[in-house]
Each structure stands twice: as structure tokens, then as C-alpha cells.
Amino acid sequence: xxxxxxxxxxxxxxxxxxxxxxxxxxxxxxxPIGVFNVNGTYYALKNSCPHQGxxxxxxxxxxxxxxxAPGEYNYxxxxxxxxxxxxxxxxxxxxxxxxxxxxxxLVKTYDVTVEAGEVPEVxxxxxxxxxxxxxxxx
Amino acid sequence: xxxxxxxxxxPKKARTGIIDCDxxxxxxxxxxxxxxxxxxWRERYNGGGRGFYGNPVHGDRLDARPPQGGPSGSxxxxxxxxxxxxxxxxxxxxxxxxxxxxxxxxxxxxxxxAAYNDWLADTWLSKYNADGVFKxxxxxxxxxxxxxxxxxxxxxxxxxxxxxxxxxxxRAPFGQRQFYPIYExxxxxxLPFAIHPGTDGMGINVQxxxxxxxxxxxxxxxxxxGFQAHLVSFLTEGVFERFPRFKIVLVEGGVSWxxxxxxxxxxxxxxxxxEVPWLKRKPSEYxxxxxxxxxxxxxxxxxxxxxxxxxxxxxxxxxxxFSSDYPHWDFDSPTRAFPKLPEALHRRxxxxxxxxxxxx
Numbered sequence: 001x002x003x004x005x006x007x008x009x010x011x012x013x014x015x016x017x018x019x020x021x022x023x024x025x026x027x028x029x030x031x032p033i034g035v036f037n038v039n040g041t042y043y044a045l046k047n048s049c050p051h052q053g054x055x056x057x058x059x060x061x062x063x064x065x066x067x068x069a070p071g072e073y074n075y076x077x078x079x080x081x082x083x084x085x086x087x088x089x090x091x092x093x094x095x096x097x098x099x100x101x102x103x104x105x106l107v108k109t110y111d112v113t114v115e116a117g118e119v120p121e122v123x124x125x126x127x128x129x130x131x132x133x134x135x136x137x138x
Numbered sequence: 139x140x141x142x143x144x145x146x147x148x149p150k151k152a153r154t155g156i157i158d159c160d161x162x163x164x165x166x167x168x169x170x171x172x173x174x175x176x177x178x179w180r181e182r183y184n185g186g187g188r189g190f191y192g193n194p195v196h197g198d199r200l201d202a203r204p205p206q207g208g209p210s211g212s213x214x215x216x217x218x219x220x221x222x223x224x225x226x227x228x229x230x231x232x233x234x235x236x237x238x239x240x241x242x243x244x245x246x247x248x249x250x251x252a253a254y255n256d257w258l259a260d261t262w263l264s265k266y267n268a269d270g271v272f273k274x275x276x277x278x279x280x281x282x283x284x285x286x287x288x289x290x291x292x293x294x295x296x297x298x299x300x301x302x303x304x305x306x307x308x309r310a311p312f313g314q315r316q317f318y319p320i321y322e323x324x325x326x327x328x329l330p331f332a333i334h335p336g337t338d339g340m341g342i343n344v345q346x347x348x349x350x351x352x353x354x355x356x357x358x359x360x361x362x363x364g365f366q367a368h369l370v371s372f373l374t375e376g377v378f379e380r381f382p383r384f385k386i387v388l389v390e391g392g393v394s395w396x397x398x399x400x401x402x403x404x405x406x407x408x409x410x411x412x413e414v415p416w417l418k419r420k421p422s423e424y425x426x427x428x429x430x431x432x433x434x435x436x437x438x439x440x441x442x443x444x445x446x447x448x449x450x451x452x453x454x455x456x457x458x459x460f461s462s463d464y465p466h467w468d469f470d471s472p473t474r475a476f477p478k479l480p481e482a483l484h485r486r487x488x489x490x491x492x493x494x495x496x497x498x
Binding site: 051052053054055058059060083085086087088 | 193195196199200201467468469470471473474475
């Protein structure tokens with residue numbers, strides 16, 4: 001028997017269907033997953049908050065107040081944070097880790113790749129993007 | 139907008155018999171409430187909620203906002219799907235948010251309370267309630283106890299109003315005698331009196347902390363202070379001696395403070411009984427007969443064993459009732475908010491205590 005766990009690839013949509021700043025909800029092998037495009041990079045998170053099971057990936061995609069001295073507000077990371085639609089807990093979309101306790105409170109992530117379309121008739125970048133597929137590896 | 143929900147999770151259909159003691163229905167818009175008001179109030183009323191100390195992020199579950207618009211908790215079909223059907227409820231006890239007792243003008247407060255009661259009776263307790271799953275609360279304005287008593291009398295015969303409710307924000311601790319007309323009416327009609335956070339430190343009411351805190355996180359955490367003060371007041375003023383069949387329920391005021399507060403009060407009583415000679419028992423001994431407390435927001439320590447100990451110490455088997463606070467942001471899931479409980483305790487908390495308390 002092979003040692004590696006089977007990782008299956010699942011095409012979840014065309015690149016053009018999930019432009020930057022948007023997301024798509026899918027179910028892969030029975031698992032609800034949110035696929036996010038953050039500034040051109042794709043990430044996939046389990047659509048279930050580790051706290052009480054809310055549909056995390058339906059939450060607000062936003063920025064966050066960065067660590068600061070008392071009385072200071074520094075806002076940043078716009079578009080890189082998803083906030084749970086129930087209790088408002090913040091998660092880093094790229095890592096699935098919560099902001100308040102990244103080591104103990106995190107949501108499962110999945111690898112995402114972009115694969116070329118099957119008929120790459122014109123080898124230019126824009127056409128590649130149009131025809132490529134977003135693939136989640138579960 | 140960009141969300142493409144391509145797959146939804148099938149709701150669980152099993153009837154679990156859960157009774158949720160804190161669910162918030164909202165009117166679709168201000169006009170819905172205004173239509174039940176006479177002039178000059180109809181023209182004057184502009185809805186309005188708490189005013190300040192708003193949640194800085196979102197105050198309600200984002201997935202509870204109706205897709206067709208309107209506030210969370212305003213579409214019965216969505217509420218039923220996300221709550222009643224999802225978790226197999228037997229009943230949801232509805233607590234509207236009228237915020238009527240923050241107004242300096244008691245007549246205005248009375249008009250708002252009455253309009254909310256008319257609205258709830260016409261909609262959630264009848265038009266949307268063919269199966270009787272919804273039970274309601276009679277909103278009263280505590281700054282006019284005589285008018286509040288008349289409002290209770292107006293609704294007491296209704297089959298689906300099961301309690302009287304008001305905000306924990308008040309001008310004085312609730313054990314004091316100016317409120318007794320309300321308790322007399324509650325006792326007469328067998329309706330428990332529920333206190334829910336809402337107008338603490340708003341309008342004419344006292345803030346349950348030393349002055350006004352800066353942030354929502356402070357205000358929200360310290361809401362339990364007001365509940366503690368009200369409970370101590372009910373117990374020491376002898377309200378349960380004066381009104382022996384009167385019952386109260388503390389909704390959304392926190393849970394785990396109950397046991398140590400009662401230890402302290404009982405300890406004080408040993409020396410200070412002199413001051414409150416009408417108490418025939420230790421203050422804590424009135425609890426099981428007269429007081430219930432709802433679970434949300436349930437304190438959840440890292441170690442579940444601590445919470446289970448708290449339940450034992452506070453007699454949760456008899457005094458604790460489940461609540462979710464749907465559709466608000468700190469919603470407690472019936473299946474996820476609690477650690478694993480012994481089955482009998484689970485039954486007491488999630489249904490039996492409420493069945494007994496509300497005669498359901």
C-alpha cells in the first residue's frame with residue numbers, strides 16, 4: 001500500500017468565475033468549503049467555524065485593527081480576513097488561523113491550485129486566466 | 139453579492155423538544171409598529187434602538203438577515219428554518235426589543251409598549267403561529283408601574299403570552315416598592331416577570347457600573363452587574379414574601395455568577411438579618427421557587443469540568459433554562475454552546491424547566 005493519503009483534485013470553477021475579492025461556496029466529498037480569491041491568490045477554508053459551527057466562509061471579508069499601543073488604531077490587511085457571521089471571530093484567510101489565538105483556534109485549510117484550461121489555444125496570459133480552472137485538493 | 143451558495147446543508151428534521159427562552163422577533167420596519175399607535179405618538183415614534191453602545195462589528199448573525207431585505211428576525215420563514223426546524227424546537231419564547239423604558243415621558247413609553255404588544259399578538263403570536271410554536275412576552279414600561287399593570291391585564295387572557303418582560307436598564311433596583319403594581323398583576327395572572335438587557339445606562343436609566351464605560355466590550359461584559367443588583371434587591375426587599383406566587387426570570391444576564399453571589403448574600407444574612415426581618419429563609423432558598431436564569435451568553439471556560447461544577451453549585455438542574463438569543467451576534471447554538479451534559483440535566487435545561495416555569 002502507498003503511504004500517502006489520497007488527495008483528490010476537484011475543479012470548483014473557472015478562474016474568471018471567482019475574481020479577486022470574491023468567493024465561492026462548494027461542497028467537496030461532503031465537506032462544505034469556501035474558496036476565496038484574495039488579490040489574485042486562491043485559498044480554501046472549511047465552511048464551519050471551530051467555535052460553534054457557523055458557516056464561517058459566509059462572513060464578512062474585511063481588514064482588521066492591527067496590534068497597537070493603547071489608544072492607537074492602525075487598520076490594515078484589507079480583504080485578507082474573514083469574520084464569522086455569528087460571533088464575529090476573525091480568521092486569516094490565507095492560513096485559517098484565528099487572529100486572537102492562531103495556535104489553538106484555527107479552521108481547516110485546503111490547497112488550491114490554478115490549472116491551465118484544456119484548450120490553451122492562445123498562449124497569452126489573459127487567455128490563460130480566462131480558461132484556467134480553480135482546483136481544490138481535498 | 140459575490141457569494142455563490144451552491145450547496146446548502148440539509149436541516150435536521152428531528153423534533154428535539156427544545157424550548158428556547160430568548161428569541162427576538164423584529165418588525166419589518168418602523169411603520170409596522172407605528173400603525174398600532176394613536177397620535178401624537180404615531181407621528182413622534184421613529185423606531186430607534188438602544189442609541190449607543192452598539193456592537194462595532196455586527197449586532198446580529200449575518201446569515202439571519204433576510205435576503206429580501208429588512209432586519210434580522212423579521213421574516214418568520216427564515217427564523218423557522220434557521221432555528222425552529224434546524225434544531226427541532228418545541229417552543230420559542232419571543233422577546234421583542236421595544237426599548238420603551240428609556241424615555242423621560244412615561245406616556246410615550248406606555249404607547250410604545252402597547253404598540254409592540256398589539257403588533258406581536260397580531261403577527262408572531264397568530265398570523266405566523268399556526269402550530270403554536272411561538273410564545274410571547276408582554277412588554278411593559280417600568281417607569282409607569284400602574285400603566286404597566288393595566289397593560290398586563292389587557293393581555294393576560296391571551297393564549298400565547300406567557301410572561302411579562304422589561305429591560306434590565308432601570309431607574310432603581312427592581313425589588314423596590316414603586317414596582318409592586320407590576321408584580322401584583324404578574325402574580326394575579328400567573329405570569330413570570332422577565333428581565334432582559336436593553337436600556338442599561340440609556341435615557342433615564344442607571345448604568346450598572348461606576349459611570350459609563352468606554353467600549354461595547356466593557357458595557358456588554360458588565361451587563362451581568364445589573365442583573366446581580368436586581369436579584370439581590372428582589373431577595374432582600376422581601377418581594378417573594380409579599381408576592382408568594384411571583385416568579386422572575388433573568389434573561390441574558392450571565393449564569394456563572396449566581397452561586398458565589400448567593401454564597402455571599404447568605405453569609406451577609408447571618409449578621410444582617412436584623413435589617414430584613416421579613417425574610418423567613420436564607421436568601422438563596424427562595425431561588426428554586428421563584429427564580430430562573432437563562433443560559434445565553436453561556437460562560438465557557440477552557441475546562442468543561444469547571445462549568446459542570448458551576449451548574450451543580452447553582453442548582454442548574456432546577457434554575458437554568460436554555461436560550462439562544464437568535465438572531466443576535468452572540469447566538470448560542472443548542473448543539474454547540476454547552477459541554478456534554480448528563481442526559482437528565484440536558485433535559486431539565488433544554489426543556490423541562492421551561493415547561494414547568496411557563497406551564498407549557
